[in-house]
Amino acid sequence: xxxxxxxxxxxxxxxxxxxxxxxxxxxxxxxxxxxxxxxxxxxxxxxxxxxxxxxxxxxxxxxxxxxxxxxxxxxxxxxxxxxxxxxxxxxxxxxxxxxxxxxxxxxxxxxxxxxxxxxxxxxxxxxxxxxxxxxxxxxxxxxxxxxxxxxxxxxxxxxxxxxxxxxxxxxxxxxxxxxxxxxxxxxxxxxxxxxxxxxxxxxxxxxxxxxxxxxxxxxxxxxxxxxxxxxxxxxxxxxxxxxxxxxxxxxxxxxxxxxxxxxxxxxxxxxxxxxxxxxxxxxxxxxxxxxxxxxxxxxxxxxxx
Ligand code: PSU
Ligand code: MN
Numbered sequence: 001x002x003x004x005x006x007x008x009x010x011x012x013x014x015x016x017x018x019x020x021x022x023x024x025x026x027x028x029x030x031x032x033x034x035x036x037x038x039x040x041x042x043x044x045x046x047x048x049x050x051x052x053x054x055x056x057x058x059x060x061x062x063x064x065x066x067x068x069x070x071x072x073x074x075x076x077x078x079x080x081x082x083x084x085x086x087x088x089x090x091x092x093x094x095x096x097x098x099x100x101x102x103x104x105x106x107x108x109x110x111x112x113x114x115x116x117x118x119x120x121x122x123x124x125x126x127x128x129x130x131x132x133x134x135x136x137x138x139x140x141x142x143x144x145x146x147x148x149x150x151x152x153x154x155x156x157x158x159x160x161x162x163x164x165x166x167x168x169x170x171x172x173x174x175x176x177x178x179x180x181x182x183x184x185x186x187x188x189x190x191x192x193x194x195x196x197x198x199x200x201x202x203x204x205x206x207x208x209x210x211x212x213x214x215x216x217x218x219x220x221x222x223x224x225x226x227x228x229x230x231x232x233x234x235x236x237x238x239x240x241x242x243x244x245x246x247x248x249x250x251x252x253x254x255x256x257x258x259x260x261x262x263x264x265x266x267x268x269x270x271x272x273x274x275x276x277x278x279x280x281x282x283x284x285x286x287x288x289x290x291x292x293x294x295x296x297x298x299x300x301x302x303x304x305x
């Protein structure tokens with residue numbers, strides 16, 4: 001049974017032990033509208049390459065778990081409508097039944113791990129939703145970070161989530177939440193928040209060493225790196241907060257639930273900011289791709305055990 005299908009470029013990099021950075025596909029299909037999603041996907045890959053690493057965008061196409069997509073495959077995914085959103089529970093079912101779907105952070109981590117890729121760049125992770133005490137809506141991304149040994153570079157979690165509760169759950173699960181270069185937790189569109197970051201690291205080499213140290217100690221799970229959005233592209237917290245509140249109210253009024261919640265909120269926030277949130281989103285993903293490539297380079301230079 002072939003577990004995954006690497007692109008020729010990814011296969012060569014994995015064979016040679018050169019740096020590889022995994023990229024998710026739900027951000028393409030559910031996170032941004034066409035054609036900006038396609039443009040973002042291409043720019044992220046180019047940024048990883050500029051950083052000396054090979055990009056591996058992950059998705060399930062007709063049941064095959066692809067690790068590294070061709071330009072045509074990315075284009076088809078970016079244009080497709082009603083693509084399934086595959087998290088941990090859905091991934092094997094989609095593969096067994098020949099379906100096409102985009103991988104979330106959780107499913108991308110699983111695929112990366114299966115392929116031997118240790119670093120993954122994205123925008124934002126899923127977390128504990130506001131009102132989770134009623135809805136129980138907690139993303140499977142958090143459990144995945146506790147189990148799967150991949151270092152995930154994000155820009156913090158979106159304030160569509162309950163950030164303090166998200167931090168509490170990650171702490172319970174033993175996931176290191178590491179702010180890059182600052183003491184506060186970045187909050188996706190905003191570079192800072194009023195939440196102190198549980199951990200701080202200032203260079204890619206140290207992040208790579210901590211990744212190796214977890215493995216050496218026999219600890220399962222990965223690391224979450226929260227990399228602040230570049231100031232020039234940031235939206236101040238005071239500006240974005242009322243927009244988020246309005247989008248959440250609308251989601252509740254419309255009865256949006258479960259997997260549909262995150263895509264609905266992202267779409268409404270984009271509309272309510274007149275597209276500005278999208279520019280911020282693209283800038284922070286590129287920034288995360290740069291840091292992930294550095295970490296991957298440090299990891300490939302470091303001994304495997
Ligand atoms: N947060 C974002 N952008 C995204 C997502 C989350 O800022 O595109 C996507 C990611 O793929 C993440 C998923 O893994 O949504 C989380 O979905 P859920 O909350 O249903 O687990
Ligand atoms: Mn959910």
